[in-house]
Each structure stands twice: as C-alpha cells, then as structure tokens.
Amino acid sequence: MQQTGIKHIAVAGNIGSGKTTLSEELSRHFGWEVHFESTDNNPYLNDFYLDMHRWSFNLQIYFLHHRFEQILQIHQGDHTVIQDRTIYEDAHIFAPNLHEMGLMSTRDFRNYLSLFELMTSQIRPPDLLIYLKASIPTLVSHIHSRGREYEGNMSLDYLKRLNAKYERWIEGYTDGKLLVIPVDEIDFKKNKEDLGLVIERVNTEIYGLF
Numbered sequence: 264m265q266q267t268g269i270k271h272i273a274v275a276g277n278i279g280s281g282k283t284t285l286s287e288e289l290s291r292h293f294g295w296e297v298h299f300e301s302t303d304n305n306p307y308l309n310d311f312y313l314d315m316h317r318w319s320f321n322l323q324i325y326f327l328h329h330r331f332e333q334i335l336q337i338h339q340g341d342h343t344v345i346q347d348r349t350i351y352e353d354a355h356i357f358a359p360n361l362h363e364m365g366l367m368s369t370r371d372f373r374n375y376l377s378l379f380e381l382m383t384s385q386i387r388p389p390d391l392l393i394y395l396k397a398s399i400p401t402l403v404s405h406i407h408s409r410g411r412e413y414e415g416n417m418s419l420d421y422l423k424r425l426n427a428k429y430e431r432w433i434e435g436y437t438d439g440k441l442l443v444i445p446v447d448e449i450d451f452k453k454n455k456e457d458l459g460l461v462i463e464r465v466n467t468e469i470y471g472l473f
Contacts, residue, residue, distance in 0.1 A: 269390045269469055271337050272345040275352055275433075276395030276446070277425050279405035284452045285395065285444075285461065286347040292462055296344045298333045300326075319361045320371040326353050327375070331382045338386065349389065354379040355432045360424050388438035391468050396433075397446035399423060442468050 272295065274282045283299060290297035307325050311318040330350040337344045358375050361367040367375075397405075402422055433443065444451075444461055451458040 269343050270340075271334070271387075271389040272343065272391045272393065272465075272469075273349045273389035274345065274347055274393045274395065275349050275429075277397060277402055277422065277429055279402040279422075280395035280397045280446055281405065281452060282347050282395060285393070286345050288451060288458055289462065289465060290345050293343070293345075293465075296340075296342045298337070298344055298346045300348045315361065315364075315366045319367040320375065323353055323358050323361070323367070323375055324378070326357075327379060327382065331386070334386045346389070349392070350379070350383065350386075351388075351432075351438075352429075354383075356425055356428045360421075360428055364421075364424070391440045391442060391465070392436065392438075393442045393444060393465065394429075394433050394436075395444050395446050396429075397426075399426060401447050402426070440468055 272289070274286050274289075276282050286297050286299070289295065305322075305325065307318050307322040311322045327350065330346075330348070330353065333344075333346060334350060337346070354376065358367065358372060358379075362369065362372040399419065399422055403419070433441070442464060444464070449457045449461065451461050
C-alpha cells in the first residue's frame with residue numbers, strides 16, 4: 264500500500280505515549296518500513312537514568328546522530344518510512360529540558376544545538392507528523408505496564424516538564440502536516456475500533472498531501 268510521493272511519516276510523543284505501538288500498527292497496515300528509536304541497544308540509556316548529569320550530553324548526541332542517520336536513509340531510499348520519534352523532539356524537548364534542570368551544562372547545550380542546526384539544514388521535515396497527546400496519568404500507566412527497568416527511576420516532575428515542552432512545540436509546529444491523536448480517549452493498542460479510527464485519520468491526511 265505504498266503511497267507515491269510520501270517518504271517520511273514521523274510519530275512524536277512523550278515517553279509512554281505509544282509511539283512504538285502505533286508505528287508498528289501503521290507499518291503493518293500501510294506496508295511502510297518502520298525505523299524504531301534505538302533503546303534496546305543504546306549504550307547510554309541505563310547510565311543516563313542512573314546519573315543524568317554525567318550522561319545527558321552523551322545520550323543526546325547519540326540520539327541526534329542516530330536519528331540524522333535514519334533521515335538520510337529515508338531520503339536516499341525508495342520506500343515510505345514511519346519513524347518512531349523525531350530528531351526535532353531531541354532539540355525542542357529533551358535537550359532543553361536537561362539544560363533547564365541543570366543536568367546539561369550551557370557549554371554542552373550550545374554545542375548540541377549547533378550540531379542540530381547544521382544537521383537539520385541538510386534535511387526535510389516529515390511529510391506527516393503524528394503527535395500522540397497524552398496526560399501524565401496515561402503516560403505513567405503505560406510506562407508501568409511495559410516494565411522497563413531503566414524507566415523505574417523516572418520522576419513525575421520529569422514527565423510533566425517534557426509534556427509542557429511537547430505542548431509548546433506542537434502549538435508552534437508549522438513545518439508540515441500535523442495530526443494530533445488524543446491518547447487519553449483512544450486506545451489503539453487494545454481496541455481495534457480505535458486503531459481503525461486512527462488509520463482512517465492518517466489515510467485522510469496522506470491523501471490530503473496531494
């Protein structure tokens with residue numbers, strides 16, 4: 264079910280919003296390739312959650328490099344790809360949050376932003392950005408249900424800060440097509456009817472791109 268002219272669909276959202284689940288479902292339905300966020304083989308993630316101040320810059324540089332590499336592959340390929348989390352979230356959400364919390368130095372943050380600006384000057388934004396909007400209780404429920412050990416030390420304050428930044432970023436997003444999915448109201452993981460509604464909305468947005 265390849266869509267001519269559409270190369271890059273991206274799924275954005277806070278930790279526990281359901282990005283991987285939705286990416287898998289849409290990939291299965293539309294026949295898209297899926298590029299996942301590198302968590303299982305990430306060499307910094309466990310260390311970061313144990314000592315955020317020490318490993319924040321390393322982690323963010325790793326994600327920046329990984330997602331830039333993914334986008335280059337998408338641009339050079341001939342398939343439609345759905346990407347689990349975007350390069351923009353790192354720069355607009357996670358790195359600024361770490362800097363504001365005192366977990367990334369100003370020197371490292373400026374270095375990071377200069378790399379981000381250089382990289383993004385060489386790429387195009389996604390053809391469609393899908394934002395999974397979720398409240399803190401929903402995020403916490405999802406995080407607990409998947410039981411990842413390294414997420415056990417995550418604070419509510421950390422999630423709240425991220426959510427606030429996501430809302431500001433999405434409110435000002437003008438780079439392309441945007442579809443907001445209210446995760447508190449739609450359970451696309453357990454309810455096939457809800458998943459069908461999301462697929463229908465994505466389908467409408469894609470055809471609207473022509």
